[in-house]
Amino acid sequence: MAKLGYDESDNLVNSLRGRVFNKLRKQILTGAYKPGDSLIELRLSEELGVSRTPIREAIRQLELEGLVTSIPNKGAVVKGVTDQDVEDIFTIRTMIEGLAARWAAEKITEEEIVELKEALEFEEFFTIKNDAEHLMKYDSRFHDIIFRACKSRPLMHMLSTFHHYIQNARNNSFETPGRPAKALDEHRAIFEAISRKDGETAEKLTVEHIRNASRIFHQKHQK
Known part of the structure; x- marks a missing residue:
């Protein structure tokens, strides 16, 4: 059997590193790992069935994103997302997500319109069924299609990251x-x-949509 060439093998490593990073980030953002928890490389390696190298690389990326911090003699410790982080993200989203909707309206393809309509129909179905888990999935898909349709990679990446970061806040919003x-x-x-x-109109409606979600977050966190 022929050995993998450099590019192929590098892609596999990057893919594995990416999967480990996405898994750990999701566990932090959903609260499976809480602020103050230690991320122990050996234990994570055993749990995820991978070597310590992609674990170490994923933790380094999580540190760059501000989700973990390295503490001398303790290793990587989860910081998570604070209420202030969520408030900041909502504020930033009101400034840029409307732009994504405006650009999507100008650049969306017929295929993407069909995708968007389908996501909306599934969202309606699961709203009626009161199925929060699947509702969140199609709510996210609705936004993701708009991000993709705006045809701006920087904007798409930024907004997709924000959506991940406020996942818990969005979950709580749907419980209202x-x-x-x-x-x-x-x-x-x-x-x-x-x-x-x-x-x-798409921009105006999107900004109002985000402000409504932000108001619910503030109401839930008022003392």
Whole structure:
């Protein structure tokens, strides 16, 4: 059997490192690993069935993203996402996610419009079924399609990262009575604006959608 060439083998390593990073980031952002928890390379290596090298690289990337910090004689410790981080992300999203919706309205393809409509239909189905897990999946897909349709890689990457970071806040938002149905109505209006290529309205509706989610977060965290 022929050995893998350098490029192929490098791609495999990068792919493995990426999967480990995504797994650990998800566990931190969903609260499986809480602030103050230690990320022990040997234990993670055994749990994930990989060598310590991709674990070490993933932890280094998590540190660059500010989700973990290295403490002398203790190793990598989870920092997680604070309430202030979430507030900051909501504020930034109100400034740039509307732009993504405007650009999506201008650049979206017919295939992406079909995808967006399908995500909306699934969101409606799971809203009626009161199935929070699947509802969140298609709510995220709705936004992801818009990010992709805006045809801006920097904007898409930034907004996708933000969505990961506020996953818990978004989950909590959907536990608020009446919010899933209201969010669905907001998505319907955004879809209609994008599908008729009305960038100005799509931007305005998206900003209002994010502000509504932000208000719910503030209400839940008021003392």
